[in-house]
Amino acid sequence: MDTKKLRQKILDLAIRGKLVPQDPNDEPASVLLERIKEEKERLIKEGKIKRSKRTASSDTYHYRQLECVPFEIPNSWVWTTLPELCLIPITDGTHQTPTYTDKENGIPFVSSKDVTSQRISWDNIKYITKELHENLHKRIAPQKDDILLAKNGTTGVAAIVEDTRIFDIYVTLAVIRPSKSICPQYLHRIINSSFCKNQFNSHLTGIGLPNLHLVDIKKTIIPIPPYAEQLRILKEINKWFSLIDILEQGKADLQITLKLAKNKILDLAIHGKLVPQNPNDEPVSELLKRINSKAEITSDNEHYPFEVPSGWIMVNMGTIFNIVSARRVLKSDWKQCGIPFYRAREIAKLSLWGAVENELFISEGHYNSLKERYQVPKASDIMLSAVGTIGKCYIVKESDKFYYKDASVLCLCNDYQINPEYINYIMGSDFMMKQMYDNSKGTTVDTITIEKAKLYNIPLPPLAEQQRIVAKIKEILSILDSVQNSLEA
Numbered sequence: 001m002d003t004k005k006l007r008q009k010i011l012d013l014a015i016r017g018k019l020v021p022q023d024p025n026d027e028p029a030s031v032l033l034e035r036i037k038e039e040k041e042r043l044i045k046e047g048k049i050k051r052s053k054r055t056a057s058s059d060t061y062h063y064r065q066l067e068c069v070p071f072e073i074p075n076s077w078v079w080t081t082l083p084e085l086c087l088i089p090i091t092d093g094t095h096q097t098p099t100y101t102d103k104e105n106g107i108p109f110v111s112s113k114d115v116t117s118q119r120i121s122w123d124n125i126k127y128i129t130k131e132l133h134e135n136l137h138k139r140i141a142p143q144k145d146d147i148l149l150a151k152n153g154t155t156g157v158a159a160i161v162e163d164t165r166i167f168d169i170y171v172t173l174a175v176i177r178p179s180k181s182i183c184p185q186y187l188h189r190i191i192n193s194s195f196c197k198n199q200f201n202s203h204l205t206g207i208g209l210p211n212l213h214l215v216d217i218k219k220t221i222i223p224i225p226p227y228a229e230q231l232r233i234l235k236e237i238n239k240w241f242s243l244i245d246i247l248e249q250g251k252a253d254l255q256i257t258l259k260l261a262k263n264k265i266l267d268l269a270i271h272g273k274l275v276p277q278n279p280n281d282e283p284v285s286e287l288l289k290r291i292n293s294k295a296e297i298t299s300d301n302e303h304y305p306f307e308v309p310s311g312w313i314m315v316n317m318g319t320i321f322n323i324v325s326a327r328r329v330l331k332s333d334w335k336q337c338g339i340p341f342y343r344a345r346e347i348a349k350l351s352l353w354g355a356v357e358n359e360l361f362i363s364e365g366h367y368n369s370l371k372e373r374y375q376v377p378k379a380s381d382i383m384l385s386a387v388g389t390i391g392k393c394y395i396v397k398e399s400d401k402f403y404y405k406d407a408s409v410l411c412l413c414n415d416y417q418i419n420p421e422y423i424n425y426i427m428g429s430d431f432m433m434k435q436m437y438d439n440s441k442g443t444t445v446d447t448i449t450i451e452k453a454k455l456y457n458i459p460l461p462p463l464a465e466q467q468r469i470v471a472k473i474k475e476i477l478s479i480l481d482s483v484q485n486s487l488e489a
Helices: 003-015 029-045 056-065 130-139 184-191 194-202 227-270 284-291 344-353 364-373 420-427 430-438 450-454 463-488
Strands: 078-081 106-110 126-129 147-150 158-160 173-176 221-224 313-316 322-324 339-342 382-385 393-395 409-413 457-460
Touching: 003 184, 003 194, 003 227, 029 078, 029 221, 106 130, 126 130, 147 184, 158 184, 184 194, 184 221, 184 227, 227 420, 227 430, 227 463, 284 313, 322 450, 339 344, 339 364, 344 382, 344 393, 382 420, 393 420, 409 450, 420 430, 420 457, 420 463, 430 457
Parallel strands: none
Antiparallel strands: 078 221, 106 126, 147 158, 147 173, 313 457, 322 409, 382 393, 382 409
């Protein structure tokens, strides 16, 4: 379920007058607008506000008379513009880049980055001096129920001032101060609708960093219902949004549960508890004898990090894989086409998606030269990201033809045909990841070296059981992935 689209659908119904029924006893919105106009005139005469260069009536006359309106609205509603709903002209914060101070001695200074969630986030607020605050407050002093609209960056997102705390704003925010005849919480919801957002987007300027000008904000048209209906609509919106909040929290909780479930599956797998053991399976000790007749095989659980079933052995990764790195390929040898040349970042992407849009290549002649003199990845080998995002695995396919960056990627040469899918799965377990990260400490960037990789403990079951474990993991993960996909749909 796309909860973001659901929220916008509710707002779309709201602004079309389809979310709650109309009441013929409600005072029409046209009367409400006339009252706002009269209130402005009174305040102008009293010298409390200045008359704008364009009066409210001139701002909205066109839309009141417009025959081709964006959509039909109930008879008691009217089309208008944002300025007609405000007692003071829509303005923005200071254009001066301030000098910041500490929290203890400063006044909160809010910019567009602090309203991206449709609420003012006070967590990472910057602070300005009290002297600068005194100056900025003369321009505009935000107050409770003002609506702050982002003009730059994440444009078109609005937050409402919910309390009486004192703060100042930057030029990246516009201040919309609705008349007392307009419910500010209702207007806040509507400004955040896709209908208004699309209007804002149509006026964006600037390359890289989008910018929304005050003159264009003032052109925003809005359908306004009677005041009593505004309250009913707001109540209905809040009811539905509260339910969606519960859905989103449940979705987030389920995502965490799914992740924990996947980790649990891998944990059961490496402890030999995911599938039953078969006494007819060839013990893995026999496999190790074929790999290395001189290998010292310890089957005593007392020496293992945890207990494993009879027939299993805990081995060092260097015992079952020939772990190598690539020959050095100079930057001057990189090409724009040819044989793919993978770094850790490409291996990580291959691990996730099985494909990657590669950026680097080497010539086929260079690749063939490396193949003749050294090892290149072959089918069933496992490529391991060894720098940065460590521990990501990619199983080399028969059709693969590539080379890789030295030190950035390690190749687990699967010469003894250990089930590569089993290794791939268990490398993602908490047990293996802890080994990798614990042994990479002390360096600026997480790094796996060949010598470190050789020492990793691997719980190794018989080959037949490796296959059964892989089949069971695939079966369960398929179910969990289906649930995951349904959450993201």
